[in-house]
Amino acid sequence: MEDHLKLKNQLCFPIYAFAKEMVNHYRPLLEELQLTYPQYLVLLILWEETEQTVGQLGEKLFLDTGTLTPLLKRxxxxxxxxxSRSSTDERVVYLSVTQKGALLRKKAEDIPRQLMESMNISEEDLNALKNIITKILNKQK
Incomplete structure (x- = not known):
């Protein structure tokens, strides 16, 4: 009988270790842009959709407002x-990217390719992994 409480038998540990490894591969690429990984995620969303509420952003990033507020202030x-606060409901805060933030997009365009190179993984394998993780996350909603 297999011992399910051995670390090597845990699903959570390789996911945890991989997440750390992933961020470590992003770090040098993002340092060149003077961005942290969470800041990069915020910009990815705002580059795609130029205006978001803090609530919408939190939902997309699986983060609560208590975590987002200091990040967004920085x-x-x-x-x-x-x-900026909504004129109709001051509890709602809108986010938009500035020209400086928008200019970072061009500098960040090569990050996905550089990441795959630094991790020595194919785009196919990375997409397969992303699809499995996304499938699991979507079932949790």
Whole structure:
């Protein structure tokens, strides 16, 4: 009988270790742009959809407002984004990318290719892994 409480038999551990490894591969690429990984994720969303509420962003990134607020404040101080309150409901905060934030997009375009290269993994394998993880995450909603 297999011991399910051995570390080598846990699903969570390789996922945890892989997540750390992934961020470690991103770090040098993002340092060149003076971005942290969470800031990069925020910009990815705002480059795609130029205006978001903090709530929408949190939902997409699986983060609560308590985690997002300090991150967004730092990004605003670095002039990457603008936060503005809704005129109809002051509890709603809108986010939009600044010109400085938008210019980072061009500099970031090669990051996915560089990441695959640094991890020595094919695009096919990376997409297969992403599809499995996305499938699991979508079932949790």
């Amino acid at each position: 990004m605003e101080q670095k002039e990457m984004i603008i936060r």
